[in-house]
Amino acid sequence: MAALQDNSARRVKDAVDIIEVIGEHVHLQKAGVRYKGLCPFHSEKTPSFTVNRERQFYHCFGCNESGDVLSFMMKYHNLTFPDAVVRLAERYGIELEESKLSPEDLKKTREREGLFAANKVAATIFHDFLLKNPAAGKARQYLEKRGMSREMISRFQLGYAPDRWDFLAQALASAGEAEQVAVAAGLLVQRENGGVYDRFRDRVIFPIFSLNGQVAGFGGRILGDGQPKYLNSPESAVFNKSQTLFGLYQNKSAIREAGRCLIVEGNFDLLSLVAHGLQYVAAPLGTALTAQHVKILKRYAEEAVVVFDGDLAGLKAAMRAVPLFLTEQLDAKIVVLPEEHDPDTFIAAFGREALEEKVAQAMELSEFVFSRLVKEHGLSLAGKNKIVRDLQPLIAAIGNRTLQKSLFVSHFSDKLGLKAEDLFGRGEGGIYPAGPSLPAKQRKQGLKLSKQYERLLEFLLIYPEALPHFLEAGLEELVDNENDFARIILDQLKDLDLVGQGDGAEVLLERLHGEEKGLVARLLIEAPSYPDDMKELLVDELTTWVRKQAWQNRKSRLLRRISQAQAAGDDVLQMELLEQKKKMDEVSYT
Numbered sequence: 001m002a003a004l005q006d007n008s009a010r011r012v013k014d015a016v017d018i019i020e021v022i023g024e025h026v027h028l029q030k031a032g033v034r035y036k037g038l039c040p041f042h043s044e045k046t047p048s049f050t051v052n053r054e055r056q057f058y059h060c061f062g063c064n065e066s067g068d069v070l071s072f073m074m075k076y077h078n079l080t081f082p083d084a085v086v087r088l089a090e091r092y093g094i095e096l097e098e099s100k101l102s103p104e105d106l107k108k109t110r111e112r113e114g115l116f117a118a119n120k121v122a123a124t125i126f127h128d129f130l131l132k133n134p135a136a137g138k139a140r141q142y143l144e145k146r147g148m149s150r151e152m153i154s155r156f157q158l159g160y161a162p163d164r165w166d167f168l169a170q171a172l173a174s175a176g177e178a179e180q181v182a183v184a185a186g187l188l189v190q191r192e193n194g195g196v197y198d199r200f201r202d203r204v205i206f207p208i209f210s211l212n213g214q215v216a217g218f219g220g221r222i223l224g225d226g227q228p229k230y231l232n233s234p235e236s237a238v239f240n241k242s243q244t245l246f247g248l249y250q251n252k253s254a255i256r257e258a259g260r261c262l263i264v265e266g267n268f269d270l271l272s273l274v275a276h277g278l279q280y281v282a283a284p285l286g287t288a289l290t291a292q293h294v295k296i297l298k299r300y301a302e303e304a305v306v307v308f309d310g311d312l313a314g315l316k317a318a319m320r321a322v323p324l325f326l327t328e329q330l331d332a333k334i335v336v337l338p339e340e341h342d343p344d345t346f347i348a349a350f351g352r353e354a355l356e357e358k359v360a361q362a363m364e365l366s367e368f369v370f371s372r373l374v375k376e377h378g379l380s381l382a383g384k385n386k387i388v389r390d391l392q393p394l395i396a397a398i399g400n401r402t403l404q405k406s407l408f409v410s411h412f413s414d415k416l417g418l419k420a421e422d423l424f425g426r427g428e429g430g431i432y433p434a435g436p437s438l439p440a441k442q443r444k445q446g447l448k449l450s451k452q453y454e455r456l457l458e459f460l461l462i463y464p465e466a467l468p469h470f471l472e473a474g475l476e477e478l479v480d481n482e483n484d485f486a487r488i489i490l491d492q493l494k495d496l497d498l499v500g501q502g503d504g505a506e507v508l509l510e511r512l513h514g515e516e517k518g519l520v521a522r523l524l525i526e527a528p529s530y531p532d533d534m535k536e537l538l539v540d541e542l543t544t545w546v547r548k549q550a551w552q553n554r555k556s557r558l559l560r561r562i563s564q565a566q567a568a569g570d571d572v573l574q575m576e577l578l579e580q581k582k583k584m585d586e587v588s589y590t
């Protein structure tokens with residue numbers, strides 16, 4: 001909970017206005033006491049991103065992202081916590097005594113700043129060399145041959161690293177950059193016996209930008225025949241390949257505008273598409289697509305279209321991406337190119353319109369998976385069994401989203417001539433049924449709370465000090481009539497001892513996950529504040545409701561036991577229970 005212990009963070013949060021900060025990035029409009037805008041974390045057409053000034057808190061009803069001004073900065077700009085604190089402090093002129101940042105955080109922040117700075121200088125050196133130096137002639141010719149105009153070169157700040165071991169090392173030294181920082185950034189490589197050498201030699205250089213526009217790392221393609229064909233910067237404190245997409249920084253507004261993002265594999269695939277006017281495209285960095293990539297894309301696009309190479313390796317990579325889309329719930333389609341083509345050669349040969357036509361005809365995930373599996377296993381009985389087996393991880397990836405799951409499953413059951421049940425949830429240990437025969441416990445997991453319980457929870461989140469009243473009235477007895485989330489939330493509330501803690505809601509949100517977190521965030525955003533007299537009235541009203549509900553629960557339990565005793569012919573027990581019932585009726589809440 002660094003967030004809450006750190007004085008600097010507290011100071012920044014107290015000093016800035018969340019509406020002002022978020023308003024710099026999202027167009028917010030006042031809606032009652034709240035503000036609404038289009039969510040920056042998922043793609044949408046009607047605003048469901050809501051900010052509550054009074055609570056200094058935001059929540060999106062579409063994607064369930066929520067948090068305070070610092071978590072907004074972290075997510076929006078891909079910053080670490082201390083970086084978010086520093087950034088806001090600088091932007092709003094809040095003085096941070098540096099000693100208030102923990103020495104470790106301060107060191108990390110300084111380290112990252114150093115790496116970004118060294119990368120920026122290196123990108124300029126490579127770029128200038130490509131544009132101006134006679135020794136870069138063959139690199140310029142190479143890029144021209146691959147269709148890269150001068151404008152493309154400057155838009156993506158492409159560069160060239162000459163075929164020398166000390167070019168960058170010397171250039172950085174003359175620019176005053178520290179050697180060890182350049183080593184940490186992966187620009188230079190430390191020799192075992194001392195000294196350093198350039199990592200990138202005789203390569204076209206592609207700077208890779210963070211979403212923030214800082215140079216996080218580099219990719220380099222060899223000009224000659226050497227190996228490896230592509231070389232990337234190693235991971236560093238500012239460069240994480242599984243979270244970074246080439247071209248996303250440059251193309252993000254085009255992607256958002258199109259509402260869709262083409263995903264290609266190679267840097268030149270991406271550049272070639274952009275050069276042909278298709279700007280809604282991004283590329284993982286020579287690595288497989290990851291769940292984090294998909295999560296990031298979801299902020300910009302409603303739909304992803306995978307356009308990998310037409311060969312077997314490309315198809316296999318596309319298959320591996322399928323579960324990620326299913327898990328992250330990003331609509332996705334797959335374009336299958338002719339076997340001998342990649343996106344670069346295809347658009348060069350047939351032009352933009354032909355590729356756009358391919359995109360328009362892209363296959364749904366289920367269709368693509370089906371065609372791949374049939375190709376691999378055939379439709380014999382044995383083949384169908386293998387298909388069913390291979391489908392299990394994909395069905396599992398859909399999670400418990402019933403509608404999507406049944407759509408996906410019915411696609412296959414129709415085509416395989418099987419019953420949906422034969423596909424559904426056929427785990428390692430055999431078939432377990434789905435739908436109405438799920439155990440009662442699981443069926444209760446819907447998000448819906450009874451209206452009155454929701455009111456009570458909403459009240460508790462704002463005024464946790466009322467919890468003891470409700471517990472005393474029997475809250476524990478009725479929480480189990482609600483769903484599982486109600487129990488989780490109540491246990492956390494009890495555990496937190498939130499009374500008097502201004503940050504209680506934040507702590508609670510940090511502790512919750514998934515749907516229960518979404519539920520609490522929604523209630524926090526919606527809950528009104530009450531004047532004191534009104535608040536007391538509400539405590540009374542809600543306490544009475546709890547007491548009555550608990551009483552009714554006890555009574556129906558008792559009635560059940562009475563009829564059981566009657567059925568069993570246990571007269572003694574029956575008498576005893578009837579006596580209890582009489583006592584209960586004296587209180588009478590009915």
Ligand SMILES: [Zn+2]
Nearest residue numbers: 039042060063
């Ligand atoms: Zn959202």
